[in-house]
Amino acid sequence: MRRASLTLILSIAACLLQAQPPQESVSENTDLTSIGSDELFDFENTTARGYESAGMYGECKIADRLFPLTKGLNGNDDRKEVIRLAYPYYCIARLIILKKDGKKVEGTGFFISERCVITAAHNIYFDDTKEFAKEVTVIPGANVPLDYPVLGQATATTMRCMKKYTEDPKKNRKYDYGAVILPDDTLFENVGSYLGYNDIDSLGKSNMDMELSGYPRADNKMPRQLKSTGKITRYDEHHLHYIMDTSKGQSGSPVFIWNNKRECIVVGMHHHDNGRSNQAVRVNEAVMAKWNEWSKIKPQKQ
Template identity: 40%
Template sequence: MDNHFFSVSNTGELAEFENKTLPSPFTQVAGLDQNTLEEVQGFKLRNRDWLEILPDDVLELPHIDSVRLHPESTCGNDDRVLVNTQNQPYRYICSLIITANNGGKYIGTGFFISERCIITSGHCVFVKDAGGWVRSVQVIPGRDGGNAPFGSQVSTNFRSMEDFVNNENSDFDHGAIILPDNTLFNRVGGYFGYSELKSSVILNTSGYPGDKPAGTQWFNAGAPTNVTDYKIEYMIDTEGGQSGSPVYTNSPARSVVGVHGYGGCPNKAVRVRDYFFQRWAEWSRL
């Protein structure tokens, strides 16, 4: 199997089962939703046993895309909408506080695909211009400004793709944050499924942009403008900080088809395709 498709780790060590088999033939992996909260506009549930008040300094952090040449873009009028992060699937989407290898701190976005696996952009866990593999990432599901309604966890266990880490190949720019246990999943109650995009349907994305009030999550949607072997292009509004956001469809089921990460109008996501099913399944087992 071509090592372009191989997984690499920030520790240099892999589990025995990683990179051992060919991509699976599956075209869809189901998500899980255990959330029963009604989606009532303006209602926000609070559980004081979980709630963390975030320190003021995290409200002023730059976005991870500020160290790259092509951050995400607003295409024409800004049509993004603020979401209630208590509701599904927004509670499965996480604000990331990234501490780079050089000590710099940045914001990004990620999302659950299993109890302990958060998918994000590769450049949220490996930042070449900031020293390579990041030191740590604080994962805050459903962040709401200065509040972490489901709490947070810090991880130092990361994965990405060999061709991205070694060659900065944007076609392979996705990665994983492995949480230490199931604490956050038990609170948010679900995760996204994923599938290969087969038709031109409406795409949805939601994440944590750096141009909006700090720590707030914003949604936008639209049709793809172009689909290639490795990328999905669209005029959906995004901004820096939304790297790692899920690009997902709602029909026939809620399913991630891409990992948002690039701007330029059209903006772009790395497309979920055959080898993703193998890598993401492996990362979900770690």
């Protein structure tokens, strides 16, 4: 019975992948966020209002129920491997980032709307070359024991980050957040949900357990989504601090808590490990306003 169910899942996944229309490229000449344009950057805006504090909550099209949700790792690593497509983990994506010199790096991102995937700015903007990535491939739900993207994948060439970050990334880590904008809704139709976000103070949850889930660098091995749990040790206006196991590739992972409706609310975005504790960009008023703005972007098509 289990073998038959797995065969059915694989068949459905194959059909979905074959049915996806080809991605349309984004024109670098007409898109206001084209790579290399000064208009690619966003300036800080702390006056915007009307941001969303919660996203959709629904089922992805391919809900794999054959496997347990997580399994533990060996050794002293407290993270658990996510091995089943379940909310909110299928909203979290592995990112394969192609630099302009042809090199590839990896990171993590998460959906906050049909086309907007939030990630760390240092995943998409490189201080050594002072330029953005050439393209980013977004692969949600890359955490089941299968060797292909069961929910599909999409490649984006439109990206956003804060201008303040690019001026001095080491000094301006509070601006280390950005967005990858997908060309259409095709990939999201398979995912079916995105994550909500809010300021931790407004939720009254600063002493509650929180989770962090993302994709460590695969190094040519099968990708794994790993989740950690813990508590915030301290926080300030711009950052959350916590002690949890993380590794390279997990920058851009959502740091979230659960509300009474069993919806996860993102309160931070993981971006740094200083050896003593981990650090996330705090979802404060300015961050929420900017994410809300980015979530509405629709790239112009060629």
